[in-house]
Amino acid sequence: MSAPDDLASAVRDETVATDQVTQERTRPAGLGPVGWLRWAWRTLTSMRTALILLFLFALGSVPGSIYPQRGVDPAQVAQYFKNNPTQAEWLDRFWLFDVFSSPWFAAIYLLLFLSLAGCVFPRVLVHAKEIRRKPPAAPRNLLRLPHGEAFESGLTLEQAAAALKRRRFRVVTGDGWVAAEKGYLRETGNLLFHFALLGLLFAVGAGGLYGYRGNVLVVEGDGFSNAVAAYDRFMPGSRVTAESLEPFSFTLKDFQASYVAAGDRQGQPLDYLAKLTVQDSPTAPPREVDLKVNEPLDVDGTLTYLIGHGYAPTFRVTDGKGQVAYEGPVPCLADDQATYTSECVIKVPDAQPTQLGFLVRFLPTTVPSGDAWVSVFPGAANPTVQIFPFAGDLGLKSGQPQSVYQLDTTNLKPLGAMSAQPTPLNVGETKELADGAGKIQFTGVKEWISLQITYDPGREPALLAAAAAVIGLVLSLTVRRRRLWVRVKDGTVTVGGLTRTEGGGAAFAEEFAQIVTALRGGPPAGGPDDGAAERPPAGKPQIGKPQAGEPGTPEPSEPEGSGSAGHVLSDAPTGNAAPGGRPDEE
Amino acid sequence: MPAPVTQNVNESLATLSDQLILVTVLLYLAAMICYALDLAFGRARTVVAARRRELVGAGGPALPEDATGDTAEASGPQPAAWAVRAGTVGVVLTWIGWAANLGGILTRGFAVDRWPWANMYEFVVAICFAAVTAFLVLLIRQPIRFLGAFVTVTAALGLGFAVLFLHVQAGPVTPALHSYWIAIHVTAAIVASGLFIVAGVSAILYLIRKDGRASVLPGKESLERVAHRAIVTAFPIWTFAVIAGALWADRAWGRYWGWDPKEVWSFITWIVYAAYLHARATAGWRGKAAMIISLVAFACLMFNLVGVNIFFSGLHSYADVPK
Ligand code: HEM
Numbered sequence: 001m002s003a004p005d006d007l008a009s010a011v012r013d014e015t016v017a018t019d020q021v022t023q024e025r026t027r028p029a030g031l032g033p034v035g036w037l038r039w040a041w042r043t044l045t046s047m048r049t050a051l052i053l054l055f056l057f058a059l060g061s062v063p064g065s066i067y068p069q070r071g072v073d074p075a076q077v078a079q080y081f082k083n084n085p086t087q088a089e090w091l092d093r094f095w096l097f098d099v100f101s102s103p104w105f106a107a108i109y110l111l112l113f114l115s116l117a118g119c120v121f122p123r124v125l126v127h128a129k130e131i132r133r134k135p136p137a138a139p140r141n142l143l144r145l146p147h148g149e150a151f152e153s154g155l156t157l158e159q160a161a162a163a164l165k166r167r168r169f170r171v172v173t174g175d176g177w178v179a180a181e182k183g184y185l186r187e188t189g190n191l192l193f194h195f196a197l198l199g200l201l202f203a204v205g206a207g208g209l210y211g212y213r214g215n216v217l218v219v220e221g222d223g224f225s226n227a228v229a230a231y232d233r234f235m236p237g238s239r240v241t242a243e244s245l246e247p248f249s250f251t252l253k254d255f256q257a258s259y260v261a262a263g264d265r266q267g268q269p270l271d272y273l274a275k276l277t278v279q280d281s282p283t284a285p286p287r288e289v290d291l292k293v294n295e296p297l298d299v300d301g302t303l304t305y306l307i308g309h310g311y312a313p314t315f316r317v318t319d320g321k322g323q324v325a326y327e328g329p330v331p332c333l334a335d336d337q338a339t340y341t342s343e344c345v346i347k348v349p350d351a352q353p354t355q356l357g358f359l360v361r362f363l364p365t366t367v368p369s370g371d372a373w374v375s376v377f378p379g380a381a382n383p384t385v386q387i388f389p390f391a392g393d394l395g396l397k398s399g400q401p402q403s404v405y406q407l408d409t410t411n412l413k414p415l416g417a418m419s420a421q422p423t424p425l426n427v428g429e430t431k432e433l434a435d436g437a438g439k440i441q442f443t444g445v446k447e448w449i450s451l452q453i454t455y456d457p458g459r460e461p462a463l464l465a466a467a468a469a470v471i472g473l474v475l476s477l478t479v480r481r482r483r484l485w486v487r488v489k490d491g492t493v494t495v496g497g498l499t500r501t502e503g504g505g506a507a508f509a510e511e512f513a514q515i516v517t518a519l520r521g522g523p524p525a526g527g528p529d530d531g532a533a534e535r536p537p538a539g540k541p542q543i544g545k546p547q548a549g550e551p552g553t554p555e556p557s558e559p560e561g562s563g564s565a566g567h568v569l570s571d572a573p574t575g576n577a578a579p580g581g582r583p584d585e586e
Numbered sequence: 587m588p589a590p591v592t593q594n595v596n597e598s599l600a601t602l603s604d605q606l607i608l609v610t611v612l613l614y615l616a617a618m619i620c621y622a623l624d625l626a627f628g629r630a631r632t633v634v635a636a637r638r639r640e641l642v643g644a645g646g647p648a649l650p651e652d653a654t655g656d657t658a659e660a661s662g663p664q665p666a667a668w669a670v671r672a673g674t675v676g677v678v679l680t681w682i683g684w685a686a687n688l689g690g691i692l693t694r695g696f697a698v699d700r701w702p703w704a705n706m707y708e709f710v711v712a713i714c715f716a717a718v719t720a721f722l723v724l725l726i727r728q729p730i731r732f733l734g735a736f737v738t739v740t741a742a743l744g745l746g747f748a749v750l751f752l753h754v755q756a757g758p759v760t761p762a763l764h765s766y767w768i769a770i771h772v773t774a775a776i777v778a779s780g781l782f783i784v785a786g787v788s789a790i791l792y793l794i795r796k797d798g799r800a801s802v803l804p805g806k807e808s809l810e811r812v813a814h815r816a817i818v819t820a821f822p823i824w825t826f827a828v829i830a831g832a833l834w835a836d837r838a839w840g841r842y843w844g845w846d847p848k849e850v851w852s853f854i855t856w857i858v859y860a861a862y863l864h865a866r867a868t869a870g871w872r873g874k875a876a877m878i879i880s881l882v883a884f885a886c887l888m889f890n891l892v893g894v895n896i897f898f899s900g901l902h903s904y905a906d907v908p909k
Contacts, residue, residue, distance in 0.1 A: 047868040051861055058857040058886075065850040065898060072845060100845050204843070213841070263595075265757045272761050294765040294838045305840035452840040459842060466829045473822045506728075 044111070045118035053112040060108050064099035067091060071101065113201055120194045127187050135170060138177035138485035142496025145485075147512040150494045155519055160486040160493070163518055169484065178486040186501065189475025196472055199465035207458020212236040212245075214453050218252045219312045219329045220446040225249035226302070226453065246302040246455065250278040250289070255447045257309060259379050267338050267378050274306055274449050301455060308450035310334050311342055311362050313385055319351035319438040326350070331448045332362045333405055340364045340378035345407045346440075347394050356437065357407050359388040363424065372421045383445045384424035389415040389433050482508055484515065495519060599697035600756035606690035607711060607745060613683030614718070614742040617676045621735035624673030625803075627666050676734050677725070683738070684722060687715045687745075697756045701768050703776060704759040706895055710748040713891070714741040716780025720816065724784065730812055732803055736787045767834035774827035779887060781820035782859075786884035788813035789877045810877065814866070817880060821859055828852050847898035851890035858883035 031039070043049055068076035077097050081088040088097075095102030142148050161171045161178045169180035214231040218224050226245050228234055254275040260268045274291040280299050289297050297304040312329035319325040325348045332344035346358040365377035366384040373384065393411035395402070402408060416434030425431055430441040484497035495516055499508040691712060695702035703712045721737040724730055792809040803809065831852065836842040843849060862879040865871035871879075 047864060048871075051864050051868055051871065054857055054861040054864065058854045058861070061845075061850050061854050061857075064845055065847040065894070069845060260758060264755050268758065269761055270758055271764070293761040294767075294834075296837065296840065303840060305838075307840065454840045456841070459836065462842065463829075463833070466832070470822060470826055470829065473825055477818045477822060 041118060044115050045122075047119075050112070050115050050119065053108060053115060056108045057112055060099070060105050063096050067096050067099075069099065070097050109201070113198060116194055117198060120191055120198075123187075124191055127191060130187070131184055134172045135179040135181035135483060137174055138179055138487055139496070142485055142487055142494045145496035146498045147509060148494070148496040149512075149516050150492060151516075151520055152491055153493045153520060154491065155486075155488060155493050155521070157486070157488050160488065160519060164484065164486070164515070167515065167518075176487060176489060180484045180486075181482070182484075183479050183481035183501070185475050186479040186481050187476070189472045189477075189479060191472070193469050193472030193476055196465045196469035200462055200469065203458040203461035203465055205458070207237075207456040207462065209237045209239045211454065211456035211458065212240045213456075215307075215450060216453065217331055217448050217450045219331060219448045220252050220255055223249060223251040224451070231453075246299055247282060248278065248280050248299040248302065249282070250276045250297075250304075252449060253277055255309060255449050257379070257447075259377065269378070272306060272309060301457070303454050305452045305454070306449055307452050310448050310450075311340065311364060311380065311383075312446045312448045313344065313360070313362050313383070313442060314444045314446060315346060315358075316441045316443050317346065317348050317351065317356060317358075317438065318440075319348070319356065320354075320436055321352045322438075323352065325352070325356070325438070327443075329446045329448075330360065331404075332360070336375075338378065339375040341375045343405070345405055347396070347404075347407070349394055349396055351438065354391045354437070355394045356433075357390040357392075357394055357409075357412055358440065359390070359407055361386040361388075366424055373424050380445050384426055385442050386422045386424050387431055387440060387442075388418065388422065389431075389437070389440070391415050391433075391435070391437050480508060482511075484512070486519065493519065595756050595758075596697040599693045603690045603693035603697060603756065604749075604753075606686050606693060607749060610683050610686040610690060611742050611745045611749070613679055613686060614738040614745070617679035617683060618735050618738040618742065620672045620676030620679060621731070621738065624669050624676060625732060625735055627669035628673065673731055673734070676738075677731065680718065680722060680734065680738055684715070684718050687711070687718065687741075691715060694756055698758060700759065701772070703772050704763050704768065705752075705754055706892075707748050707752040707754055709772070709776070709891070710744055710752060712776045713779045713783070714744040714748070716776045717741055717744075717783035718780075720777075720780045720784045724812070724816070728812070733784065733787060733791075733812065736791065737784060740783060740787060762838050765834060765837065767830065767837065771827055771830035771834050774823050774830055778820040778824035778827055779891065781816045781823070782884055782887055785813040785816035785820065785880060788816065789881050789884070792877050793874070793881075806873075810873070813877065813880060817859060817862065821863065824856060824859065828856055847894050848890065851886060851894050855883055855886040855890055858886055 068080055070077050080091075080097075091097060095104065099105055139145070143150060157173055157176070157178055161173050161180075164171050164178065164180040167182075169182045170184075171178060171180045173179075212235060214234040216224055216230060216232050224230055226248050228236075228242050228245065252274060256271075256273045256275075258270045258272075260266055260270060272293055276289045276291050276297065277286050278289045278297065278299070279286050291297050291304065291306050293306055296306075310332055311334075312331045314329045315326065316324060317326040326346065330344045330346050332342035334340045334342045341364075342362040344360040344362055346356075346360060348356040348358075363373060363375035363384050363386070364379060365375050365381040366373050367376050367382070373386065390407065390409060390412035392413050395408045395411055415437055425442040427442055427444055430439050432439045480499050480501040482497060482499040482501070484495065487494045487496075495512075497508070497512050497515075691702050691708075694708065694711075703709050717737060718741050721730070721733060725734075788809045791803055792806055792813065795803050795806050795809060797806060831849070832842040835844065835846075835849075858879065862876055862883055865876040865879050
């Protein structure tokens with residue numbers, strides 16, 4: 001029982017914050033508004049609340065993976081509404097199709113980040129003080145520390161201090177002792193990590209406000225210029241104005257897709273390549289760009305991505321009066337990715353005497369199969385179209401918005417006898433329509449690509465914040481805070497040390513042994529790794545203690561001290577001192 | 587215009603790879619049996635609560651409980667020498683199995699001339715390899731041989747599952763996977779998952795282990811420490827994997843984060859592991875509660891690995907699970 005108080009002071013830290021909090025916590029309620037506010041703030045910034053909010057954050061994300069999300073796949077949400085209308089309505093009431101932009105999800109993460117801020121700002125102050133503080137004076141009996149050793153030596157205090165300084169300890173010298181401390185980077189890293197999370201939140205938020213995202217479909221030979229009207233779907237942040245769009249433009253010269261030609265994986269895509277001619281601004285010289293998956297086009301931070309492709313067969317429709325009423329490509333949607341059998345719709349509102357509409361099935365590599373025709377390969381090796389013509393009212397005047405990929409057949413009647421498998425047309429062939437309604441010619445095959453264009457000013461700050469978070473995390477999880485004291489008296493040197501980081505005992509034992517060796521100025525008595533983890537029984541320094549826990553040498557349970565017999569892993573008794581003041585830290 | 591291309595697959599290497607994986611399963615099972623013999627007939631340990639350290643009673647600082655409630659492990663009677671030797675044979679077999687596992691992965695990679703973790707089968711094989719690697723590396727420095735039986739059986743089951751239900755012929759992958767990011771992002775995810783598996787196994791043993799009873803397992807604290815150390819190592823790697831995934835998504839899909847199901851579950855996994863780390867620093871949550879949280883996180887990890895590929899459709903649908 002030599003010096004408990006000393007030991008206590010050796011491991012104890014600034015306890016100001018902790019004490020303050022404990023008092024606050026235990027104070028009875030009924031304090032008036034200020035007291036309640038303080039209580040609320042304390043509760044919000046406590047570790048337990050942080051823990052609960054973390055769970056809620058995780059739990060709240062789950063429905064976002066179960067239900068289709070508008071921000072990810074609006075078509076699937078529409079499908080859900082069609083299939084289960086009542087259920088969908090209820091889900092929608094709880095924002096379950098917009099989980100990640102819902103008020104309740106925002107409430108969770110805002111509370112969490114408020115808690116985070118409230119937790120780390122005070123810790124910065126504590127840590128700033130801590131960094132400037134000197135290591136505490138040596139406890140009386142160093143051998144009572146989790147790591148301790150004594151030996152005879154002519155070592156002076158100055159030499160000990162110098163040796164510890166060389167190991168980049170912070171060192172103070174007192175009357176007959178040297179105190180040293182190291183590993184402040186742990187808390188620094190922890191704070192950096194938590195601040196980086198705050199930074200990440202701001203970067204993501206700013207990106208959402210000042211950035212935009214849009215989709216557009218471009219057929220070979222056509223172009224695009226970056227203006228709101230040119231998009232098929234445009235999703236701006238609330239701070240985006242039409243003028244802030246980067247004024248670039250491009251033409252799609254050619255698109256190439258390659259597929260596995262034969263074998264098990266026949267038809268699996270291998271590579272996509274879109275050849276663009278890009279003008280960075282209306283006055284800039286054109287440049288040639290190869291756009292590929294994973295290789296977006298970058299114009300001053302506005303990025304254009306290749307995200308999809310398909311076929312756009314071209315047609316010429318001549319109406320009943322002999323006039324060309326439609327000429328050009330028709331983008332088709334693939335029904336089946338493996339064969340690229342695609343469906344297209346042609347609407348010819350200008351046809352006379354009645355409007356014409358066509359459903360078209362496009363088969364890129366056609367082979368007969370019984371009395372039907374199928375596509376067997378996604379590449380256009382033998383492209384044909386099967387045409388289903390209609391005449392009547394396309395319903396475009398009703399004012400209802402219509403999809404270009406759907407034909408509303410309510411006021412249309414089929415032209416001629418409808419067969420499920422009309423004879424396919426090859427490129428160049430023409431189909432005469434029944435009732436003298438005109439003719440349609442399959443003139444060629446083009447391809448289309450779909451592009452996503454994004455501008456997100458938060459990308460780089462977010463990356464910086466994420467990198468800082470990783471660095472902070474690694475520091476805070478790998479650095480150990482440790483203290484070491486040396487006492488020199490009458491030619492006897494006593495060294496004691498402890499690590500203030502839980503679980504850091506085994507590694508510290510090694511470091512401690514090395515330091516002791518260095519202070520001794522010679523090789524250790526029993527080899528480098530010799531029982532370093534063991535603490536000699538108090539007051540009886542022992543050198544070259546045999547290693548415990550070897551198979552075949554059963555150890556009796558340790559009489560005194562370390563208690564780690566039989567299991568070197570047990571680095572429990574390494575003096576896991578209470579870390580800095582935090583609400584409900586023990 | 588489309589230009590059909592044939593991608594060559596070296597069939598004999600691909601077959602060799604499949605055979606090596608089968609050999610790996612057998613070796614891991616054999617190793618598991620050896621470890622089990624060591625556990626069953628080797629030394630039993632009893633955890634006895636050691637005397638509390640005196641400084642606590644004397645108004646010392648509040649030390650975390652594992653510093654104060656010291657435990658010592660008393661050893662049982664002399665273990666049978668052959669049982670100890672069985673354990674050693676287990677380690678050797680594990681190393682050979684590890685080499686076969688590595689060979690299986692490398693030959694698959696060479697057969698298709700790309701990084702060999704681009705579909706579910708390859709990914710699961712790589713994760714099992716990572717788990718065994720994590721165990722073997724930790725074993726060099728720490729006495730965790732007792733984990734051997736559990737790690738090898740987990741790896742053997744994982745590989746068996748992959749071979750039986752997930753196997754697809756070696757072949758090329760979709761264009762979105764032609765990126766050096768697969769080397770960075772997926773590798774990090776695999777390494778982290780391997781370590782998380784070791785942590786998960788330890789956590790399960792922790793919950794099974796009863797205090798104060800003779801058992802072939804080490805004390806709860808040792809189990810807790812192995813789990814903690816593995817998680818602390820894996821967590822930054824997992825964080826990095828998620829960030830690298832975001833960087834890749836930024837290249838491939840035009841946004842770094844889009845709440846795709848796979849992204850959602852990586853995020854959930856990350857948050858729950860962070861919750862575990864917090865729980866360890868929160869009064870009343872240390873020990874059992876924290877271990878349970880780590881298992882919840884582990885369940886999320888496994889669900890992300892298997893469940894998300896099977897139940898949800900998303901951009902990450904490369905899994906190429908056989909239908
Ligand atoms: C977005 C929310 C948060 C995340 C993802 C997060 C993540 C983490 C992680 C991964 C660690 C372990 C690494 C380390 O020791 O530095 C950690 C530690 C810590 N966090 Fe957080 N944290 C969050 C919010 C908070 C909040 C709100 C508080 C305060 C109430 C807090 C207080 C702490 C403390 C005190 C530690 C150190 C624990 C120790 O000493 O082991 N964190 N956090």
